[in-house]
Amino acid sequence: MxxxxxxxxxxxxxxxxxxxxxxxxxxxxxxxxxxxxxxxxxxxxxxxxxxxxxxxxxxxxxxxxxxxxxxxxxxxxxxxxxxxxxxxxxxxxxxxxxxxxxxxxxxxxxxxxxxxxxxxxxxxxxxxxxxxAARMVCGLRDLVVLNTTNSEFRGFVKDAYTTLPETGDRILATAVEASWRHAATPPGGTGAEGGEAPTDWDKSYESARQALLAAFAGTYSRSLQQTLYAMGARVIADCPEICEVRLSLPNRHHFLVDLAPFGLDNPDEVYLAADRPYGLIEGTVLRDDAPPAGPAWE
Amino acid sequence: MxxxxxxxxxxxxxxxxxxxxxxxxxxxxxxxxxxxxxxxxxxxxxxxxxxxxxxxxxxxxxxxxxxxxxxxxxxxxxxxxxxxxxxxxxxxxxxxxxxxxxxxxxxxxxxxxxxxxxxxxxxxxxxxxxxxAARMVCGLRDLVVLNTTNSEFRGFVKDAYTTLPETGDRILATAVEASWRHAATPPGGTGAEGGEAPTDWDKSYESARQALLAAFAGTYSRSLQQTLYAMGARVIADCPEICEVRLSLPNRHHFLVDLAPFGLDNPDEVYLAADRPYGLIEGTVLRDDAPPAGPAWE
Amino acid sequence: MxxxxxxxxxxxxxxxxxxxxxxxxxxxxxxxxxxxxxxxxxxxxxxxxxxxxxxxxxxxxxxxxxxxxxxxxxxxxxxxxxxxxxxxxxxxxxxxxxxxxxxxxxxxxxxxxxxxxxxxxxxxxxxxxxxxAARMVCGLRDLVVLNTTNSEFRGFVKDAYTTLPETGDRILATAVEASWRHAATPPGGTGAEGGEAPTDWDKSYESARQALLAAFAGTYSRSLQQTLYAMGARVIADCPEICEVRLSLPNRHHFLVDLAPFGLDNPDEVYLAADRPYGLIEGTVLRDDAPPAGPAWE
Amino acid sequence: MxxxxxxxxxxxxxxxxxxxxxxxxxxxxxxxxxxxxxxxxxxxxxxxxxxxxxxxxxxxxxxxxxxxxxxxxxxxxxxxxxxxxxxxxxxxxxxxxxxxxxxxxxxxxxxxxxxxxxxxxxxxxxxxxxxxAARMVCGLRDLVVLNTTNSEFRGFVKDAYTTLPETGDRILATAVEASWRHAATPPGGTGAEGGEAPTDWDKSYESARQALLAAFAGTYSRSLQQTLYAMGARVIADCPEICEVRLSLPNRHHFLVDLAPFGLDNPDEVYLAADRPYGLIEGTVLRDDAPPAGPAWE
Missing domain, CATH: 3.10.270.10 (Urate Oxidase;)
Structure with missing residues (x-):
């Protein structure tokens, strides 16, 4: 039927x-x-x-x-x-x-x-x-960030289709899409009724945003996955009201251009910014005692 | 932690x-x-x-x-x-x-x-x-369809914020995004191994697409929800290999332009095609004995 | 001042x-x-x-x-x-x-x-x-076409920055943007007044579109410039009412993928469709006795 | 031929x-x-x-x-x-x-x-x-600006198709696309050769941009055309090296929402930001002794 x-x-x-x-x-x-x-x-x-x-x-x-x-x-x-x-x-x-x-x-x-x-x-x-019950997920998108150094990528699997050389220094760039779940059930929308203390949403947003930016800048990255985890963990560490963070990070590849055919070296200076394909790293970071999400992410 | x-x-x-x-x-x-x-x-x-x-x-x-x-x-x-x-x-x-x-x-x-x-x-x-186990969801997007008649909308709730008049004849237009889940675990990708009969994917796709189009054209619509259900049900009825259909149908509003200020009537002839906001109708139609979806929709 | x-x-x-x-x-x-x-x-x-x-x-x-x-x-x-x-x-x-x-x-x-x-x-x-005076330019855009063969590219300048190998067979793909100017001053918009015979716009459009498609399919291409000229010239040859054609043809590069690292050849089978950068070929083809354009192209 | x-x-x-x-x-x-x-x-x-x-x-x-x-x-x-x-x-x-x-x-x-x-x-x-000869046009696009007051629109033609009421206070919003032509032929690209003094492009750009912003903020607007002219004229007044400015200003309509059906007034508070159609105001402001543009704008 x-x-x-x-x-x-x-x-x-x-x-x-x-x-x-x-x-x-x-x-x-x-x-x-x-x-x-x-x-x-x-x-x-x-x-x-x-x-x-x-x-x-x-x-x-x-x-x-x-x-x-x-x-x-x-x-x-x-x-x-x-x-x-x-x-x-x-x-x-x-x-x-x-x-x-x-x-x-x-x-x-x-x-x-x-x-x-x-x-x-x-x-x-x-x-x-x-x-x-009310549930709240906050976030941001299209926060475009780039590190010119402190990013390496090596020690990965080499299968029959692996041609990528290991690198000790690369550009790391992404457009951050992040969402974070608040642990508490928010009180009434007007802030007037409800049993729990109202959240200062603007302050919480600013803290989470700063945590994302600081972790991106401050992490020596061995992979974008590691950076993703560092960003999510920093939000949770800095914002006690937040219990779970979900991140979607496109790896916007910047390829070092081979200038040897023109008699030039390229000591990490000139890059081609590529559109597609791009890596896509998605992950969740949460407190181990986060309350059930219910429909929060739907 | x-x-x-x-x-x-x-x-x-x-x-x-x-x-x-x-x-x-x-x-x-x-x-x-x-x-x-x-x-x-x-x-x-x-x-x-x-x-x-x-x-x-x-x-x-x-x-x-x-x-x-x-x-x-x-x-x-x-x-x-x-x-x-x-x-x-x-x-x-x-x-x-x-x-x-x-x-x-x-x-x-x-x-x-x-x-x-x-x-x-x-x-x-x-x-x-x-x-x-393998799981397969097929679908299409950006299939833009429009009916010039056989669509009414009335009998809805009138609350303090309802100003929409009832209508016995309106344009119904949407950009179909549809996905449908196949019930059987597909055999090997090459079609060579696996216990179940291979699916003729192209034939199944064509049947599902035709079912969507025929149901959209043939349904006298009292709401886009009703049309959505008719489209999903038709796919399942026509394609025994499919157990669940998910549809996302933006209601692309076409407003009859008021030409009275210019001394003209407008007997369902001239419409303004609006961009935003648009209605968004989302729904699932499935067989009651559909096997568990597992991660198929992730 | x-x-x-x-x-x-x-x-x-x-x-x-x-x-x-x-x-x-x-x-x-x-x-x-x-x-x-x-x-x-x-x-x-x-x-x-x-x-x-x-x-x-x-x-x-x-x-x-x-x-x-x-x-x-x-x-x-x-x-x-x-x-x-x-x-x-x-x-x-x-x-x-x-x-x-x-x-x-x-x-x-x-x-x-x-x-x-x-x-x-x-x-x-x-x-x-x-x-x-009235003037009319007609056209189309986003007509995406692709030839799988009959396109070569060789004999070009080799300067110090040229690394492109010559090729005797490549994919040629573009999204046609074309505009064509009608020679005659159109009579009244209603077709009722005016001194010149009214144009059958639909028929003229269909002829021009078919000319573009036929010339793209039928031209053995030594460059996209040559194909552009052939397309414009065909429109003018087939449509006596049209005196000038302007074409803008992005060269949507399809690169043959090097599969040698995986022990595979690639006899013109598997291509990467690139986004940016793309070639951009722009040109005008006209009758030598075309009347002055006036503001037609503004 | x-x-x-x-x-x-x-x-x-x-x-x-x-x-x-x-x-x-x-x-x-x-x-x-x-x-x-x-x-x-x-x-x-x-x-x-x-x-x-x-x-x-x-x-x-x-x-x-x-x-x-x-x-x-x-x-x-x-x-x-x-x-x-x-x-x-x-x-x-x-x-x-x-x-x-x-x-x-x-x-x-x-x-x-x-x-x-x-x-x-x-x-x-x-x-x-x-x-x-070298020629230089500089500019910017996607500079989105909005004034919440100091914009009126009245005294316009009322023909048979005019229904717009006059307004003494409206939101004025646009996405500035501006280009400005430098009068002097620039010297060599490296700044080393050439007969004329090199331009400090960054400084000139910053001046022009500030002029656009200041004129948009500071003009009491009776029409977007008037604002356009004020913006172009300010660039030329502030930047002696610039001889011509071209502006394309979409009028991003913000409609005051009629809340009377809900028993509410709307004293210039709540607006609907519309997508299409939009006004489009295009114009040129120049010095009367601007040198010929040649191909600069092509």
Whole structure:
């Protein structure tokens, strides 16, 4: 017999920009919000009966209305607020997932109302709420880093298809995609209710980001796997509120160009930055007493 | 204590093109191969000891060498062949995942050696092998379809944030991303060994694709969820070798433009095709007796 | 003294989809329209006086309203209609440029109302109108083609930086971007007025496209430049209404993989498809009596 | 008769990274170089005779070899060096165009060898050389800026298709693409020969960039055209070495969301950031005594 399995639906990539105009020094929040709901949705799939469906259009409207009603502080609080609202207000919605990307802006030329987008790096979070427990994964993507030295690669397996020479000094470059899970169940999205102390999400984010950067810079690397582990372990060591880190690190190869045909040496100076293929190193670092993740990573 | 969790590594996006030159009517296979290995990799993460590491460069070389040695028939067979090779030849490699994308080409102007890329649609597969069992998920992405009628949307929840009017006739458009799991453990990648009958992957793919297209065209849609279920169910009904289908369907909104300010009606004729936000409908359809998926979807 | 130079403004990427519902066999036009106007616009630049500015929002509205009022046949006619309207209706607008991209769809599964996007190839046109003369450039982009043989490359300059070996047989692959200029001033956009015979744009487009494909397939290539010229010359030879062709052909390198380290030969079978860098061959082919282009290529 | 018109060929997107290792504080240059040559190339197009062709592969090799031999200072010097080399060393090459993009990096965590990519903004230059005169256009792209106030839009034409209300306060946002032409013929690429004083390209770039940012922040905007002119004029006023500026400014619309259906006002707080369509404002600002541009903008 054919049956319905796991499913969810929502509105993806709701682009909301909120301006706070306290005097002349305005503040800007620039988000990309995606919502996903699931619950008692068998009928809509099997018969097209929509009576349990909160439309994706209404989900979008809620994001804009909440931006006005509640403001937007840390994206994690906004995500939790939305996730709780959808589940608590709709009997047919049993679980909500709210993912937010935040784009950073800096002040332009000292002006209070003019801004410049800062960089390609994006801050992320994913909140889950199921009516009783909330879960929070934070992260970033497109943080592009490169070490010009302190990276070697040798002692690896040599099979019949291995031609790579060992190297004692290479460029190590990657675009960090990292996500980290908070151990505690966050209290209410507004920070007002709930039994546990509220998290200072901005401070926690900044600590985790700095840990990633410091570990990348400070690790003498024998492999990108070793660097990955060092980065994850540093986040956990520096941030007691975080219990698990997942990293996806493309190895952006920089090949030393052979200039011998032109009568030139190349003492680790001139590199070709390659696109594809690239190595892809993925791994998880966690506390051995991390609580169960539940749906946090879905 | 901080510990290492699940991890894998490999070479992503190895672009291989293979030409078969039997007489004047050449044949072309155009693939994008990504390999991922895991196993006894604790040391490389914890100490940078690479003695268990088959380099991603060797993985790449293997793809090219196998394309020459074994040729490339169905991408599923090539993926299984590679996955088995990595696990069977390296004691430290316990599991392999090989994902392949295939780009289609048609003959150009009746020529035996000239080809035109056909469309944005991409055929995909992901093979897993762990030393005993192999698993296969096939699929496609970027199959863009649109119905101009036979789609309504009404009877949904009206909460305080619902402004969407009900509609009895709308455009329904999506870019299909579908993956389907084969029930049987595939035999050896070469088709030579193994206890079960080999699958005709090309025939199975064509059946699944036709089922998706026919169900999209033929379903009177009360919601995209209903269409999703109909598409998945049709694949399973038409392809007995497939036990589970996962679909991700962005709802590419086409808004009827209000032309009243210009003294014009708009009887379902002129639409604005929107980019973001979009609805996103995700769901699984499966046989109730589908065997456990194991790592097939990872 | 600082002065204002050439300028234009408009609305870019207006996505309009039009459905024609004659009985059960619907017809679908899917366009991306960009408008650009120029004229007596000094004041808006110098003082912010907008009294000469037809808003880009009104330009967008006009596109949608005209899609309803006039329908959409060939994109060239629709572009001319719009260009003429903007210039003829606004005294401050002296010149209009309307560029349109068209995305192709095929019928799905024999259905009259279900469609599948066909391919990555895009049909294009750019119409110019200045109050007296109209000009038309048509074209296409992302037509990806590949020859598996009949391409050599030798006899080139060998300077101190040349290491490329000569080759008697290589893969030749490119993504064709082509534009062709029509010699005649097109009559009115509606095809109704104007002194010259109306062009059958669809037929002309199909002829030019077939000429490009046939020349690519049929030319024994000693260089991509030679193939470019053959393609342009074939368009002009086959289409008397076209006086000039411009081609931009990236040389998508396919490198024969050296499999000797693995004890394998590679008799023109297994290739690596490279991303960057790529060759880029650009050229113009025209009739020696082509009329002046004026602003046609801007 | 069918004839060959303007043409050029080269290697596009040569990715070169150069590390300078003076002690512990390394320096990093990360470039994307595209070369284009033209000259006595009729035969290669007409007959496939390649005897005048310096291969695109040799052009690529030259970029890497010159990075080693001459180092890379300002990208403008490197572009001129390459352009002069191609023309001066090959009789068949009469004109060279070298375009370079530079990606910026910052130091990571105070380390001398660890770097972080800074932003999406890209510095650009295009050098032309024809055997006697060199020309230089510098610029940037993807500089994303936004003003939260001091932007109005009113007093525009109201035709039958105008529905846009006038506004006294709106968000103004754009992604600046700017190019500016240097008046003087640059001396030799190495800065050693030539009759005119060498330009301090880095300083000139920084001045132009600051002028763009300051003018965007400081202009009370009645239209994006007015802001465009102010930005171009400021560059020319602040940089006497620059004679012409071309700007392409997409108007990235931010729509104030109507929250009235939810019983909420929206006093310029919550905006929808739209993708398409977007306004596109293009314009040139120049000195009235700017020397002829020649091929500088091609």
């Amino acid at each position: 054919i049956v319905l399995g796991p499913n969810r639906y929502g509105k993806a990539e709701i682009r909301v920009v909120r301006v706070t105009r306290n005097g002349d020094a305005h503040r800007l929040k620039d988000l990309n919000v995606s919502t996903s709901l699931s619950g008692a949705m068998d009928d809509v799939h099997l018969t097209g009966d929509n009576s349990a469906v909160l439309t994706t259009d209404a989900q979008k409207n809620t994001v804009y209305a909440f931006a006005r009603k509640h403001g937007i502080g840390a994206i994690e609080d906004f995500a939790l607020l939305l996730a709780r609202h959808f589940v608590d207000s709709q009997p047919s919605v049993h679980r909500a997932r709210v993912a937010i990307e935040e784009y950073a802006w800096e002040r332009n030329a000292g002006s209070g109302h003019s801004f410049v987008r800062s960089g390609g790096e994006v801050r992320t979070c994913v909140a889950h709420y199921d009516g009783s | 901080i510990v290492l969790g699940p991890n894998r590594y490999g070479k992503a996006e190895i672009r291989v093109v293979r030409v078969t030159r039997n007489g004047d009517a050449h044949r072309l296979k155009d693939l994008n191969v990504s390999t991922s290995l895991s196993g006894a990799m604790d040391d490389v993460h914890l100490t940078g000891d690479n003695s268990a590491v088959l380099t991603t460069d060797a993985q790449k070389n293997t793809v090219y060498a196998f394309a020459r040695k074994h040729g490339i028939g169905a991408i599923e067979d090539f993926a299984l062949l590679l996955a088995r090779h990595f696990v069977d030849s390296q004691p430290s490699v316990h599991r392999a995942r090989v994902a392949i994308e295939e780009y289609a080409w048609e003959r150009n102007a009746g020529s035996g050696h000239s080809f035109v890329r056909s469309g944005g649609e991409v055929r995909t597969c992901v093979a897993h092998y762990d030393g005993s | 600082i002065v204002l130079g050439p300028n234009r403004y408009g609305k870019a990427e207006i996505r309009v989809v039009r459905v024609t519902r004659n009985g059960d066999a619907h017809r679908l036009k899917d366009l991306n329209v960009s408008t650009s106007l120029s004229g007596a616009m000094d004041d808006v630049h110098l003082t912010g006086d907008n009294s000469a500015v037809l808003t880009t929002d009104a330009q967008k509205n006009t596109v949608y309203a005209f899609a309803r009022k006039h329908g959409i046949g060939a994109i060239e006619d629709f572009a001319l209609l719009l260009a003429r309207h903007f210039v003829d209706s606004q005294p401050s607008v002296h010149r209009a440029r309307v560029a349109i991209e068209e995305y192709a769809w095929e019928r799905n599964a024999g259905s009259g109302h279900s469609f599948v996007r066909s391919g990555g190839e895009v049909r294009t046109c750019v119409a110019h109108y200045d109050g007296s | 069918i004839v060959l018109g303007p043409n050029r060929y080269g290697k596009a997107e040569i990715r070169v990274v150069r590390v300078t290792r003076n002690g512990d504080a390394h320096r990093l240059k990360d470039l994307n170089v595209s070369t284009s040559l033209s000259g006595a190339m009729d035969d290669v197009h007409l007959t496939g005779d390649n005897s005048a062709v310096l291969t695109t592969d040799a052009q690529k090799n030259t970029v890497y070899a010159f990075a080693r031999k001459h180092g890379i200072g300002a990208i403008e010097d490197f572009a001129l060096l390459l352009a002069r080399h191609f023309v001066d060393s090959q009789p068949s090459v009469h004109r060279a165009r070298v375009a370079i993009e530079e990606y910026a990096w910052e130091r990571n965590a105070g380390s001398g060898h660890s770097f972080v990519r800074s932003g999406g903004e890209v510095r650009t230059c295009v050098a032309h050389y024809d055997g006697s």
